[in-house]
Amino acid sequence: MADNNEIPEDANEHCPGPQSDSAGKSDACAGCPNQEVCATAPKGPDPDLVAIAERMATVRHKILVLSGKGGVGKSTFSAQLSFALAGMDHQVGLLDIDICGPSIPKMLGLEGQDIHQSNLGWSPVYVESNLGVMSIGFMLPNPDEAVIWRGPRKNGIIKQFLKDVYWGELDYLVVDAPPGTSDEHISIVQFLQATGIDGAIIVTTPQEVSLIDVRKEVSFCKKVGIPVLGVVENMSGLRQPLADIKFMKVTETGEETDMTEWAMKYMRENAPEMLNLIAGTEVFDSSKGGAAKMCMDMGVPFLGKVPMDPQLCKAAEEGRSCFTDQKCGASAPALKRIIEKLVADHTVSGTMMDDGA
Amino acid sequence: MADNNEIPEDANEHCPGPQSDSAGKSDACAGCPNQEVCATAPKGPDPDLVAIAERMATVRHKILVLSGKGGVGKSTFSAQLSFALAGMDHQVGLLDIDICGPSIPKMLGLEGQDIHQSNLGWSPVYVESNLGVMSIGFMLPNPDEAVIWRGPRKNGIIKQFLKDVYWGELDYLVVDAPPGTSDEHISIVQFLQATGIDGAIIVTTPQEVSLIDVRKEVSFCKKVGIPVLGVVENMSGLRQPLADIKFMKVTETGEETDMTEWAMKYMRENAPEMLNLIAGTEVFDSSKGGAAKMCMDMGVPFLGKVPMDPQLCKAAEEGRSCFTDQKCGASAPALKRIIEKLVADHTVSGTMMDDGA
Numbered sequence: 186m187a188d189n190n191e192i193p194e195d196a197n198e199h200c201p202g203p204q205s206d207s208a209g210k211s212d213a214c215a216g217c218p219n220q221e222v223c224a225t226a227p228k229g230p231d232p233d234l235v236a237i238a239e240r241m242a243t244v245r246h247k248i249l250v251l252s253g254k255g256g257v258g259k260s261t262f263s264a265q266l267s268f269a270l271a272g273m274d275h276q277v278g279l280l281d282i283d284i285c286g287p288s289i290p291k292m293l294g295l296e297g298q299d300i301h302q303s304n305l306g307w308s309p310v311y312v313e314s315n316l317g318v319m320s321i322g323f324m325l326p327n328p329d330e331a332v333i334w335r336g337p338r339k340n341g342i343i344k345q346f347l348k349d350v351y352w353g354e355l356d357y358l359v360v361d362a363p364p365g366t367s368d369e370h371i372s373i374v375q376f377l378q379a380t381g382i383d384g385a386i387i388v389t390t391p392q393e394v395s396l397i398d399v400r401k402e403v404s405f406c407k408k409v410g411i412p413v414l415g416v417v418e419n420m421s422g423l424r425q426p427l428a429d430i431k432f433m434k435v436t437e438t439g440e441e442t443d444m445t446e447w448a449m450k451y452m453r454e455n456a457p458e459m460l461n462l463i464a465g466t467e468v469f470d471s472s473k474g475g476a477a478k479m480c481m482d483m484g485v486p487f488l489g490k491v492p493m494d495p496q497l498c499k500a501a502e503e504g505r506s507c508f509t510d511q512k513c514g515a516s517a518p519a520l521k522r523i524i525e526k527l528v529a530d531h532t533v534s535g536t537m538m539d540d541g542a
Numbered sequence: 543m544a545d546n547n548e549i550p551e552d553a554n555e556h557c558p559g560p561q562s563d564s565a566g567k568s569d570a571c572a573g574c575p576n577q578e579v580c581a582t583a584p585k586g587p588d589p590d591l592v593a594i595a596e597r598m599a600t601v602r603h604k605i606l607v608l609s610g611k612g613g614v615g616k617s618t619f620s621a622q623l624s625f626a627l628a629g630m631d632h633q634v635g636l637l638d639i640d641i642c643g644p645s646i647p648k649m650l651g652l653e654g655q656d657i658h659q660s661n662l663g664w665s666p667v668y669v670e671s672n673l674g675v676m677s678i679g680f681m682l683p684n685p686d687e688a689v690i691w692r693g694p695r696k697n698g699i700i701k702q703f704l705k706d707v708y709w710g711e712l713d714y715l716v717v718d719a720p721p722g723t724s725d726e727h728i729s730i731v732q733f734l735q736a737t738g739i740d741g742a743i744i745v746t747t748p749q750e751v752s753l754i755d756v757r758k759e760v761s762f763c764k765k766v767g768i769p770v771l772g773v774v775e776n777m778s779g780l781r782q783p784l785a786d787i788k789f790m791k792v793t794e795t796g797e798e799t800d801m802t803e804w805a806m807k808y809m810r811e812n813a814p815e816m817l818n819l820i821a822g823t824e825v826f827d828s829s830k831g832g833a834a835k836m837c838m839d840m841g842v843p844f845l846g847k848v849p850m851d852p853q854l855c856k857a858a859e860e861g862r863s864c865f866t867d868q869k870c871g872a873s874a875p876a877l878k879r880i881i882e883k884l885v886a887d888h889t890v891s892g893t894m895m896d897d898g899a
Contacts, residue, residue, distance in 0.1 A: 254643055255612010255721045256747070285722035286611055286755040328754065329840075331723040331762035336693030339724065364612045364721070365642035366688040367696065390613070393859050397685065398643040405688035423780065423823065424792065431822040435781065437875075444819055456813035462801055464821065465788040466780065470856050483686075499827045502750050518794075 193219050234379060236348045240306075241380035244278070244355040249373065249385040249411065253398025255364040258419040258491075259388040261501045262520075263361035264292040266386075268506035269524045271316040275356035278309060280346055281320035282373055283363040284339045285332050290322035294504025298323055306351035319350050336368035343372050364398070366405040374409045384412035386488070386527070389479075390420045391471035396479050403483050414530075415488035417523055418476035423466045423493040424515040427452075430464055463515075468493060486530075489523045491516050550576050591736060593705045597663075598737035601635070601712040606730065606742040606768065610755025612721040615776040615848075616745040618858045619877075620718035621649040623743075625863035626881045628673040632713035635666060637703055638677035639730055640720040641696045642689050647679035651861025655680055663708035676707050693725035700729050721755070723762040731766045741769035743845070743884070746836075747777045748828035753836050760840050771887075772845035774880055775833035780823040780850040781872040784809075784816055820872075825850060843887075846880045848873050 192200050199213035208214070209224025217223075241247070250266070252259040260283070267279040281289035290296050293312050300323045301308045309317030321332065321342060352358065360377075363369055374382070385406050389399040399416065406413050432448035433441045452459050480487035491497075494516035500507040507513035508521065549557050556570035565571070566581025574580075598604070607623070609616040617640070624636040638646035647653050647667075655667045657680045666674030678689065678699060709715065717734075720726055731739070742763050746756040756773065763770050789805035790798045809816050837844035848854075851873035857864045864870035865878065 254645075256614055256752075257612075260751075285724050286758065288611075288751050288754065291751055291754060329757035329761055331758040331765065333723045333728060333762055333765065335725045335728060366690045367642050368692045368725075371690060371692060392855060394617075394645050394648055395613075397645070397648060400686035401643065401688040404686055405690055408688065408690065423825065424790075425823060427789070429823070431824075432784070432816075432819045433781075433822055434818075435820045435872075441820075441822075448816060448819060451815065452813055456809055456816070458808065459789075459805060459813070459816075461791075462789045462805060463792045463798075465790055465798075466782055466786070466823075466852060467788075468780065468825075468850060468852050468855065470852070470859050493825060495823065495825050495827070498749060498825065502827050515792075 195219070233344055233348055234376065237344070237376055238380050240348060240350070240352070241358075241377065243353060244358045244380075246356060246383045247358045247360065247377060247381065248383050248414065249360045249362060250388065251362050251370070251385050251402050251406075252364050252388045253366075253400070253402040254389070254395045257364075257388050257390045257395060259364070260288040260292055260361050261497065262386070262388045262417060262419065262491075263359055264289065264501065265497075265507055265520055266524055267293070267316060267318075267357075267359050268312075269508060269521065270357050270359070270528075271313060272506070272508060273528070274315070276315045276354055277317070278352045278355045278358045279316070279318045280350075280358060280360045281318070281322065282343050282346065282360060282369050284321050284334060284342060284369065286363065287320045287322035289318060289320045289361055292501045292504055293318050295323070296328070296504070300324065303351070306349045307345075308351060317352060319346055339368050340372040343369060344376055347376050366401060370405065371409075374411060378410070382411055384414040386414050387416045387485075388419050389416060389476050390469050391418055391422075391467075391475035391490075392469035393473050395469070396473075396476065399476070399479060400483065403485055413485040414527060415486035416476050416480050417488045418490045420469060420493040421471070421475070421490035423464075423468055423495075425464050425495065427462050427464050428460050429495075488526060489519060491519045491523070552576070590701055590705055591733065594701070594733055595737050597705060597707070597709070598715075598734065600710060601715045601737075603713060603740045604715045604717065604734060604738065605740050605771065606717045606719060607745065608719050608727070608742050608759050608763075609721050609745045610723075610757070610759040611746070611752045614721075614745050614747045614752060616721070617645040617649055617718055618854065619743070619745045619774060619776065619848075620716055621646065621858065622854075622864055622877055623881055624650075624673060624675075624714075624716050625669075626865060626878065627714050627716070627885075628670060629863070629865060630885070631672070633672045633711055634674070635709045635712045635715045636673070636675045637707075637715060637717045638675070638679065639700050639703065639717060639726050641678050641691060641699060641726065643720065644677045644679035646675060646677045646718055649858045649861055650675050652680070653685070653861070657681065660708070663706045664702075665708060674709060676703055696725050697729040700726060701733055704733050723758060727762065728766075731768060735767070739768055741771040743771050744773045744842075745776050746773060746833050747826050748775055748779075748824075748832035748847075749826035750830050752826070753830075753833065756833070756836060757840065760842055770842040771884060772843035773833050773837050774845045775847040777826060777850040778828070778832070778847035780821075780825055780852075782821050782852065784819050784821050786852075787821055845883060846876060848876045848880070 197217040201207045201211045203223045209220045214220045250263040271277045281287050298310045309319045311317050432444045477487045492515045496512040497516040507517045554574040558564045558568045560580045566577045571577045607620040628634045638644050658665045666676045668674050789801045834844045849872045853869040854873040864874045
């Protein structure tokens with residue numbers, strides 16, 4: 186007879202359900218260890234979830250950006266995805282739920298900014314009029330100070346971000362999560378699920394040690410019922426014009442002598458065609474097939490590879506879009522293809538249908 | 543009159559302390575909201591902390607390996623530190639407390655191994671007779687399955703690792719933590735602090751986006767009273783023999799044509815001296831001074847730089863020591879210097895004094 190599935194394991198046999206009006210008062214409750222709690226607990230849906238649903242009513246698409254392992258470029262991707270969507274004239278919100286290590290303020294060029302409160306709620310910090318950002322990074326009096334918080338406190342602030350931030354009308358809410366499958370991930374799904382999550386983009390690097398954790402992340406999405414929009418293989422080999430490389434002699438003890446100037450002159454004189462080439466290095470071993478094979482094995486879409494590009498790292502450091510910067514030649518076209526594919530795929534399938542920006 | 547400082551905020555004025563024998567029974571307790579809990583709660587120190595202290599009595603040095611951000615090579619460093627200490631004939635234990643993303647089994651070449659139980663406790667998995675490893679990775683029936691655990695459950699397994707693992711006599715227990723400053727970090731410090739922690743090594747990459755989080759990690763160590771043994775700057779520029787590099791032409795749309803064979807022949811014929819050089823790239827921007835400057839600013843020791851080295855990544859992927867592998871020419875000497883410095887510094891200061899291995 187329960188009207189929800191949250192019946193405690195030690196409940197009596199004909200438990201009416203702890204949310205029921207007769208909870209703790211029905212005949213079946215006599216002697217149940219939960220009787221008192223059930224009789225006195227507030228009934229009905231969690232009022233916070235109602236408040237979240239109201240906030241999210243003006244948000245058309247919600248996308249989570251996840252990774253199994255840290256340091257794979259998830260926040261860089263979230264930042265550039267947000268820049269790109271805003272560049273397509275969408276109204277975009279970027280929510281950073283990495284509570285202990287927020288990188289988003291820096292990657293959007295918003296370090297040192299504060300959030301403001303109005304009678305509508307907490308106001309995001311705006312990069313441009315159509316790109317708003319929220320992060321705990323905006324709330325810390327001292328950016329060097331550690332946020333030493335256990336799970337429940339992290340969950341509390343995530344709930345507040347969803348409940349109290351006034352985003353206004355949004356085409357896309359991009360949520361940048363920390364690595365892993367713990368409190369932040371369980372909470373964001375729990376808080377947003379009823380409002381509809383379009384799906385998750387999972388960012389990885391090509392090596393097996395990273396893919397182990399990505400498989401766990403895919404398994405997480407399947408368990409909690411979040412569609413995997415696709416997997417991005419980041420840092421997929423370094424690509425650099427030969428002219429940007431330093432050359433050196435290294436002794437056995439590790440002392441370096443810079444030979445760059447000599448080498449450039451030597452090449453110009455003897456092997457000038459070298460200078461038109463791109464140098465490539467597979468920094469991370471992808472000999473086992475990388476993310477593309479993992480996606481095939483696990484039946485999730487592969488969105489593409491983004492090469493490791495020092496210029497992209499620099500854009501992230503400086504809080505710039507890589508799409509408006511001519512220097513990100515190795516990474517920007519790859520990122521652009523992935524984001525266009527993502528938007529197009531979901532226009533076709535309807536889940537991210539865009540009926541006018 | 544309280545004999546400890548854990549008096550609840552809402553306690554009565556002359557609270558005897560919840561650990562006191564008269565807790566809940568003294569006259570002062572009449573009407574206190576905690577009276578019943580205090581009267582019935584078990585007294586004395588947490589029996590789990592006593593059990594942990596007993597286990598740790600045979601461990602001489604405990605070192606935490608931390609990072610602010612993920613993916614900076616923390617687990618790779620922990621693995622190679624353990625290999626190195628074992629190579630110096632120390633008895634070494636490596637404990638992985640990254641519950642949601644354990645990489646240590648793979649990085650030690652122990653994937654697919656199980657832990658065994660004896661009447662002494664859980665037995666670590668041994669790489670060699672003097673290098674034992676414990677990780678949740680050994681306990682998962684399916685390595686692809688996500689460990690979707692909130693904080694309290696993660697804290698529970700960490701406590702069990704400390705309480706129930708039979709390490710025997712150890713010179714060093716190396717603890718590899720996940721990135722951040724949350725449940726796992728608070729718990730490991732809380733559980734181990736009374737037994738004496740030598741200190742923490744913090745691993746980072748050179749760019750500011752990573753250093754932001756390292757500052758938080760240093761602040762964490764200061765707040766909880768753990769000495770910072772030093773900071774390692776990992777992935778500090780890529781170093782590779784020119785002969786290992788691939789050369790390509792890339793069109794504007796990102797299509798690549800492999801020119802490596804042509805380029806090698808062209809260089810051999812026209813510019814053979816190029817082939818003796820090392821190519822270097824600063825993948826991550828360290829123009830703001832990197833970890834060395836951060837250490838100076840924050841008054842913590844800088845241990846050194848380890849270059850980004852695809853061969854080190856490969857050794858980690860394959861679960862090998864980089865010190866027994868001739869290929870890790872760029873990274874192994876740097877790592878070795880750092881580890882020797884670490885051991886030497888602490889032999890001098892006495893905190894890690896080694897009176898015979």
